Amino acid sequence: MEKIFVKPLKRHGSLWIYQNEILSDITHINAGSLVKVFEEKTNKIIGTGYINPQSVIAVRLLSFGDEQINKNFLRERIQKSHKYREDFLGLKESYRLIFSESDFLPGLIVDKYGKCLVIQILTAGMERLKDLIVEILDKLLVPEVIILRNDAQPRVKEGLKVEKMVIKGCVDNLIMTKEDDLKFYFDPLHGQKTGFFLDQRENRLYLKSLISSGEGLDLFCYVGAWSIHLAKRGANITGIDSSEKAIEIAKQNAMLNNVQDKCRFIKADVFDYLRWEAKKGKKYDFIVVDPPAFVKSRQEKKDAIEGYVNLNRMALKLLRKNGILATSSCSQHISETDFLEIIKKTFKASKKTGILLYKGTQSKDHPILLTMPETSYLKCLMLRVF
Numbered sequence: 001m002e003k004i005f006v007k008p009l010k011r012h013g014s015l016w017i018y019q020n021e022i023l024s025d026i027t028h029i030n031a032g033s034l035v036k037v038f039e040e041k042t043n044k045i046i047g048t049g050y051i052n053p054q055s056v057i058a059v060r061l062l063s064f065g066d067e068q069i070n071k072n073f074l075r076e077r078i079q080k081s082h083k084y085r086e087d088f089l090g091l092k093e094s095y096r097l098i099f100s101e102s103d104f105l106p107g108l109i110v111d112k113y114g115k116c117l118v119i120q121i122l123t124a125g126m127e128r129l130k131d132l133i134v135e136i137l138d139k140l141l142v143p144e145v146i147i148l149r150n151d152a153q154p155r156v157k158e159g160l161k162v163e164k165m166v167i168k169g170c171v172d173n174l175i176m177t178k179e180d181d182l183k184f185y186f187d188p189l190h191g192q193k194t195g196f197f198l199d200q201r202e203n204r205l206y207l208k209s210l211i212s213s214g215e216g217l218d219l220f221c222y223v224g225a226w227s228i229h230l231a232k233r234g235a236n237i238t239g240i241d242s243s244e245k246a247i248e249i250a251k252q253n254a255m256l257n258n259v260q261d262k263c264r265f266i267k268a269d270v271f272d273y274l275r276w277e278a279k280k281g282k283k284y285d286f287i288v289v290d291p292p293a294f295v296k297s298r299q300e301k302k303d304a305i306e307g308y309v310n311l312n313r314m315a316l317k318l319l320r321k322n323g324i325l326a327t328s329s330c331s332q333h334i335s336e337t338d339f340l341e342i343i344k345k346t347f348k349a350s351k352k353t354g355i356l357l358y359k360g361t362q363s364k365d366h367p368i369l370l371t372m373p374e375t376s377y378l379k380c381l382m383l384r385v386f
Helices: 071-088 124-128 130-141 198-210 225-233 244-256 270-280 298-317 336-350
Strands: 002-006 016-018 034-039 045-051 057-063 094-099 108-113 116-121 145-150 163-168 175-179 182-186 215-219 236-241 263-267 284-289 319-329 354-360 379-385
Touching: 002 045, 034 057, 045 124, 057 071, 071 094, 071 130, 094 175, 094 198, 108 130, 116 130, 124 130, 130 145, 182 225, 182 244, 198 225, 198 319, 198 354, 198 379, 215 225, 215 270, 215 298, 225 236, 225 244, 225 263, 225 284, 236 244, 236 270, 244 263, 270 298, 284 298, 298 319, 298 336, 319 336, 336 354, 336 379
Parallel strands: 002 034, 116 145, 215 236, 215 284, 236 263, 284 319
Antiparallel strands: 016 057, 034 045, 045 057, 094 108, 108 116, 145 163, 175 182, 319 379, 354 379
């Protein structure tokens, strides 16, 4: 393991070390190699991690101490994450088992869906540890299916191949997961991200406690999770998504949960659909707005803010008096404060007011590491509109 030296670090508790903080020559070190990091002035150990000289985030720490990164180290980390989800949170069926930096395994995402594991490796350092990680997970959880969803764009920046494959078992059909008293089909190999959005679990359950009747919209509905929760409570809801495959699965999920008479799903562009409904003068009792990330970098933030304002303004136009708006942002570069200001701006532009009923974040199996604000990404606001 090579030793590298850095400037005194001001971001206490962060696992990231940027190129401009490194004093040593690292150009000769292979991407993904393990390194020990020391502060130059004091020769104090900062931690042990892996390096990618081509990345802006040049080092990602796995430990704040001087440790050997081997099979035992990885097994202990993974067992600790597993124990937190199953013993402390009480999750058994489906959950995010590893959430990258928040579980001190930066660059690694693992989702458990019953007997199916979906693994996503984002960095060169984790790619080098892949075989050990898969071996440990296979022995610990004994899954029937293991899928590698290594098709995320951060891999390109790390110099890694973009790919997806089944490395254990087979996936001939859709996988099923459970949430509360409902069941959902999803596609872990070809669907969005790792197939199902576990991070909105607690927000979906809260909205279900508010709504038991009326007519609503579920925008960017994907496989219909928000819709089916609300339909099961007695509401009538229309889900809109531009993906034909997602709409097909959402319809199957409605039948699976016996709410097909309360749900309909339409393949359409959300913005176009909202314009059509506004022209007809249509009004709804509640609207769920859960779009994909509008911003992938700080440079795109201004345009993203405008996009969020326009989308929520169009949704507000269709809400009846005393209607409920449940709106989210999963853009990491939009902070909680930013998003609240966006919604305030939207209300002002729409000449409406309302009260904040609920302020939520990602579910607890996606923990937020306090010393790394980058691990907090999901914002969910629920408002009663006057």
